[in-house]
Amino acid sequence: MGLTANSTGARLIKIQTAERSQKNQKLIALAGNPNVGKSTVFNALTGLHQHTGNWAGKTVAAAVGEFSTQNYSYALADLPGTYSLLAHSAEEEAARNFICFARLEAVVVVCDATCLERGLNLVLQITEICPKTVVCVNLIDEAKRRGIEVDLKALEENLGVPVVGTNAHDKRTLKRLTRSLDELCGGTLSTKPRKLRYIRPIEDAISLIEPLLKERVNCPIPPRRTALALLDDDLEFTREIEKSAGMRLSEDSEISAAVKQARDLLLQNDITAEILKDRIVSCIMLNVEEALDGAVKRTDRRVSKADKILTSKIFGFPLMILMLLIVFWITIVGANYPSELLSRGLFWLGDRLGKLMTFLNAPEWLSGLLVDGAYRVLAWVVAVMLPPMAIFFPLFTLLEDLGYLPRVAYNLDKPFAKCKACGKQALTMCMGFGCNAAGIVGCRIIDSKRERLIAMLTNVFVPCNGRFPMIITIITLYFVSASGFAGSLLSALALTAVILLGVLTTFGVSRLLSATILKGEPSSFTLELPPFRKPQVGKILARSLLDRTVFVLGRAAAVAAPAGAVIWILANVTIGDMTLLSHITGFFDPFARFIGLDGVIFTAFLLGLPANEIVIPLIIMSYMQLGSLSELAPAQMFELFSANGWTPVTAVCVIIFTLMHFPCSTSLLTLKKEAGGWKWAALSFVLPTICGMISCAIITNLSKFFVG
Amino acid sequence: MKICTLNELYVGERAVVKALDTKGAMRRRLLDIGLCCGARVECVSRSPLGDPSAYLIRGAVIAIRAADCRGVIVRRI
Numbered sequence: 119m120g121l122t123a124n125s126t127g128a129r130l131i132k133i134q135t136a137e138r139s140q141k142n143q144k145l146i147a148l149a150g151n152p153n154v155g156k157s158t159v160f161n162a163l164t165g166l167h168q169h170t171g172n173w174a175g176k177t178v179a180a181a182v183g184e185f186s187t188q189n190y191s192y193a194l195a196d197l198p199g200t201y202s203l204l205a206h207s208a209e210e211e212a213a214r215n216f217i218c219f220a221r222l223e224a225v226v227v228v229c230d231a232t233c234l235e236r237g238l239n240l241v242l243q244i245t246e247i248c249p250k251t252v253v254c255v256n257l258i259d260e261a262k263r264r265g266i267e268v269d270l271k272a273l274e275e276n277l278g279v280p281v282v283g284t285n286a287h288d289k290r291t292l293k294r295l296t297r298s299l300d301e302l303c304g305g306t307l308s309t310k311p312r313k314l315r316y317i318r319p320i321e322d323a324i325s326l327i328e329p330l331l332k333e334r335v336n337c338p339i340p341p342r343r344t345a346l347a348l349l350d351d352d353l354e355f356t357r358e359i360e361k362s363a364g365m366r367l368s369e370d371s372e373i374s375a376a377v378k379q380a381r382d383l384l385l386q387n388d389i390t391a392e393i394l395k396d397r398i399v400s401c402i403m404l405n406v407e408e409a410l411d412g413a414v415k416r417t418d419r420r421v422s423k424a425d426k427i428l429t430s431k432i433f434g435f436p437l438m439i440l441m442l443l444i445v446f447w448i449t450i451v452g453a454n455y456p457s458e459l460l461s462r463g464l465f466w467l468g469d470r471l472g473k474l475m476t477f478l479n480a481p482e483w484l485s486g487l488l489v490d491g492a493y494r495v496l497a498w499v500v501a502v503m504l505p506p507m508a509i510f511f512p513l514f515t516l517l518e519d520l521g522y523l524p525r526v527a528y529n530l531d532k533p534f535a536k537c538k539a540c541g542k543q544a545l546t547m548c549m550g551f552g553c554n555a556a557g558i559v560g561c562r563i564i565d566s567k568r569e570r571l572i573a574m575l576t577n578v579f580v581p582c583n584g585r586f587p588m589i590i591t592i593i594t595l596y597f598v599s600a601s602g603f604a605g606s607l608l609s610a611l612a613l614t615a616v617i618l619l620g621v622l623t624t625f626g627v628s629r630l631l632s633a634t635i636l637k638g639e640p641s642s643f644t645l646e647l648p649p650f651r652k653p654q655v656g657k658i659l660a661r662s663l664l665d666r667t668v669f670v671l672g673r674a675a676a677v678a679a680p681a682g683a684v685i686w687i688l689a690n691v692t693i694g695d696m697t698l699l700s701h702i703t704g705f706f707d708p709f710a711r712f713i714g715l716d717g718v719i720f721t722a723f724l725l726g727l728p729a730n731e732i733v734i735p736l737i738i739m740s741y742m743q744l745g746s747l748s749e750l751a752p753a754q755m756f757e758l759f760s761a762n763g764w765t766p767v768t769a770v771c772v773i774i775f776t777l778m779h780f781p782c783s784t785s786l787l788t789l790k791k792e793a794g795g796w797k798w799a800a801l802s803f804v805l806p807t808i809c810g811m812i813s814c815a816i817i818t819n820l821s822k823f824f825v826g
Numbered sequence: 827m828k829i830c831t832l833n834e835l836y837v838g839e840r841a842v843v844k845a846l847d848t849k850g851a852m853r854r855r856l857l858d859i860g861l862c863c864g865a866r867v868e869c870v871s872r873s874p875l876g877d878p879s880a881y882l883i884r885g886a887v888i889a890i891r892a893a894d895c896r897g898v899i900v901r902r903i
Binding site: 201232233403425434527529531533641642 | 888
């Protein structure tokens, strides 16, 4: 479900109960704006690996990790990144409720040294509720490099709570943070947080309610903050406070009267409900400016040269395409050799397994089912899937870590806005080139549910690593006769055309969806373009391999083995004088021919549900009437296909259908989980399939009409 | 011509926010990123297709669509 209140809320409640069961652990919360290195601090402290990336809004549900110092053991909850606690979104509400009601020992607020204003906005709101706060000014080295000097002592004095400077990548700097926490929790350090001051009328209004609350309400929230919530008519927050205090504030006649009187006072000063919200925000900002006074010396941030070039009118798009091409090229070329090695190794092991089965006197059908079926397909999927993913994901993560991906979204937002979708969809689309399942997970970064669904449903229109080799094979077999450099250049161009078709379809279908079942206006779009950061190569490798590659491979393998068994049964069990597979291909043949394919190709796509990588081996297997997946050299493959009636039009249709058909089982499972229902998974199955069938049918029948 | 909306700023121009004429989710987003009355902004770049534009707001560079900027009234400086 990604970013909904449900998932964040549920998880937080679990954390609270977990905390109660372990009384000796001190529960602290880690808060901060999005994209300030909060997750990096979290990882560095707890050693728990959580995915971090250089864009806003990465932490989707709160994670909890543990760490110990000499004095205490701590449970650290990583709250969703928020800009304020005025609770406008589900994440803010979750973060605020946690800070207010989880009985925390302390809060650590992570700020970005290069952008302290926004961080302090949150800090002041947090210290107002929880005085035991440590401010962690992160990325202090980077700030220095960019000419921003933060005087931590002065800041500490201004804020009244301990301030430590850290570079989360450098574990030693975190010592200061843990020392402050120990002191704070041990009571050897007391804080005197800066009070948030509002303009006169608001202060007057607060002072009408505050004493009453102090007297009558027993709640961890400072009465001053409760008074503000009542004035602001913040119903959600008031409800939480009432729950905690065990009384209905609105039913207390004196409090209600005081609130009414205070609101009247505000109205006399022309402060209506809507204006009040603004004034509160502005006042907090003024407080921030005061708190920063004398603590920060800066030469204003300029947009870097790299940024100007990467987002320029002339170079923006060519560079983006070039970058994409380089990534593909490295992936495809680099994956060849390890793929071959891996498949040789795995198939060798398969032979041994077969021999073992014979040795054990296993019946032939069992050995066939397990070794030729389940194992062979599993080995095939692993061999062709693992190397490209192991290359693509680190490359992609590198671009993510560097901060290039938000620029892609910035460049591509306009066409997405035209389709009433979100520019961040550009990022999930790029990720889809690696793996659609990973792309679908990535859609969590899109805030609006409608736009997120659009992005998930259209992700499959960009070909993933599993489909690239297939498209390239057919392009080289049927459309590129030149060899060597000219040949590979031509194939690259043809491939680019296919990709562009996929991208255009993404736009078209996004537009279609937002005009029909996912109707709505584009939501507000604000995208932070973070400064470029030096990527951390070691972490990139670990993260992309562990988090993404293994995850995707695991899901694929889980389906591949049983599918392998099914394929073996279909290819080896005969009814009458034909195998089951032949019966099926025969059944689909008339329809498949109508859309320019044939029964074998269509069945291969169906059986290739666990992984598109096995579609071509399946086609070869069916044409040659073999019992298990097999490979052929290109020349023989061309001969075999042509002998089975393939024309260039068939090849075009196969390419189109490869681009547009139902997603693989991994993507479907992922989509069901992320979108929250089989309904959406079913739609994601039907939508591209229909697009593909219609396109193929038009192409075949037009070509029949013209060519005869 | 000193008063205009945020989207009318040219690249390189600076301004101070005078008022927010938006409601709902967008207003909150704008306030979150620090675009409240009195905030200083600078238009730092426009994306290759002309929309969105990037603004320097309180030390961070943030891309906002022109349609959303129309609700931010600023005074050029």
